[in-house]
Amino acid sequence: MTEASFFKYITRQFEDALPFVVYRKPEGNHLQSFYQEDDVLHYVKDFTESGFAFAPFDNVQKTCIIPDTHQILCEWKASASALSQTNSKVRLPKEDLSHKNAHIALVQKAIDTIQAGLLKKVVLSRKRTFPDALQDPIAVFKKLLDTYTSAFVYIWYHPNVGLWLGATPETLLQVKNRIVHTMSLAGTQKYISDTPVFWGAKEKEEQQLVTDTIVSRLKPLTKDLTVGETESHRAGNLWHLKTTISARLETSEVSLDEVIKVLHPTPAVCGLPVESAKRFIRENENYDRSYYTGFLGELNLKREMTRSKTRRNVENLAYRSIQKQTHLFVNLRCMEHTAMGTQIYVGGGITGASIPESEWEETRHKLETMGRVLF
Numbered sequence: 393m394t395e396a397s398f399f400k401y402i403t404r405q406f407e408d409a410l411p412f413v414v415y416r417k418p419e420g421n422h423l424q425s426f427y428q429e430d431d432v433l434h435y436v437k438d439f440t441e442s443g444f445a446f447a448p449f450d451n452v453q454k455t456c457i458i459p460d461t462h463q464i465l466c467e468w469k470a471s472a473s474a475l476s477q478t479n480s481k482v483r484l485p486k487e488d489l490s491h492k493n494a495h496i497a498l499v500q501k502a503i504d505t506i507q508a509g510l511l512k513k514v515v516l517s518r519k520r521t522f523p524d525a526l527q528d529p530i531a532v533f534k535k536l537l538d539t540y541t542s543a544f545v546y547i548w549y550h551p552n553v554g555l556w557l558g559a560t561p562e563t564l565l566q567v568k569n570r571i572v573h574t575m576s577l578a579g580t581q582k583y584i585s586d587t588p589v590f591w592g593a594k595e596k597e598e599q600q601l602v603t604d605t606i607v608s609r610l611k612p613l614t615k616d617l618t619v620g621e622t623e624s625h626r627a628g629n630l631w632h633l634k635t636t637i638s639a640r641l642e643t644s645e646v647s648l649d650e651v652i653k654v655l656h657p658t659p660a661v662c663g664l665p666v667e668s669a670k671r672f673i674r675e676n677e678n679y680d681r682s683y684y685t686g687f688l689g690e691l692n693l694k695r696e697m698t699r700s701k702t703r704r705n706v707e708n709l710a711y712r713s714i715q716k717q718t719h720l721f722v723n724l725r726c727m728e729h730t731a732m733g734t735q736i737y738v739g740g741g742i743t744g745a746s747i748p749e750s751e752w753e754e755t756r757h758k759l760e761t762m763g764r765v766l767f
């Protein structure tokens with residue numbers, strides 16, 4: 393299918409208020425879409441379903457799914473002119489001082505709670521509404537595709553849930569042939585061109601906490617667990633620390649459901665200990681995160697694999713097998729289009745060493761990542 397007819401189809405789907413998702417994987421060269429011909433809202437029961445999953449932060453029981461029944465795809469290439477915009481300095485409208493004061497007070501309360509020994513880390517977030525920024529969402533999606541080629545970029549719509557877009561750098565979980573890949577992504581600094589990045593103790597410690605937690609949660613379910621080198625990972629105008637973690641599922645009895653539920657929410661988006669961090673978020677953030685810091689992506693997609701029958705096979709005899717693949721991402725760097733305008737969701741990890749003013753600045757930088765495609 394050509395890109396033009398692909399987008400014509402999607403535009404029509406949106407105008408008809410019918411559910412769809414379009415996405416491109418990191419460094420991918422095609423766009424994939426799942427869509428429905430009716431507006432039934434499907435939920436995942438036990439993560440054995442196939443399709444595109446969309447989970448909220450706080451209630452995995454309410455994970456929506458667009459089944460894999462109807463799919464289209466097209467080739468995709470970044471437009472050269474758009475690529476040069478990546479470094480363009482977009483100035484967002486100035487934010488109300490009351491927003492800054494509220495976030496700083498929230499961060500200070502978390503620091504006090506951590507210093508009192510009641511928490512180790514908590515990720516605190518906020519959303520900013522741009523009332524006049526309601527543009528054509530498909531045009532915004534195309535800008536995200538062109539600007540963030542190394543992210544997982546998506547647009548997701550269901551008439552009874554809403555319209556979400558994002559460009560996330562963070563994998564929650566990839567499962568292929570019972571091999572699990574995940575990552576610990578935390579610590580943030582602004583990207584400044586031609587300037588090397590140095591990490592302080594706060595960021596290193598914060599990211600190590602995420603790595604250690606993922607490893608300890610996966611260990612009982614897996615074997616051959618390996619932890620890669622920690623490296624700096626660029627995501628648009630930001631740097632993060634990233635460590636990849638891989639393992640093999642211990643037995644065929646370990647279900648995807650179990651793996652998802654031990655991983656989500658990681659301390660990269662929630663905190664430690666997990667239940668206390670969740671409670672702190674619920675009681676203090678003062679808004680509903682909804683699908684922000686939930687997860688989304690391919691669930692049990694059937695892929696036909698061709699393999700040679702035996703290693704010694706010289707006649708090139710091959711057999712086909714159907715494999716199920718899952719590739720889920722954390723819903724970060726995302727926005728929701730609503731009747732009130734566009735809402736961008738951003739947050740950052742707080743530890744005992746956090747400085748409230750710097751945490752505020754971090755959320756501002758993260759806002760720019762999404763905001764620059766709106767103006």
Ligand SMILES: C=C(O[C@@H]1C=C(C(=O)O)C=C[C@H]1O)C(=O)O
Nearest residue numbers: 577578579580660738739740741
């Ligand atoms: C919570 C967000 O990002 C997460 C928090 C980070 C941090 O605290 O440094 C870095 C990457 C993500 O794991 C967000 O972008 O909203």
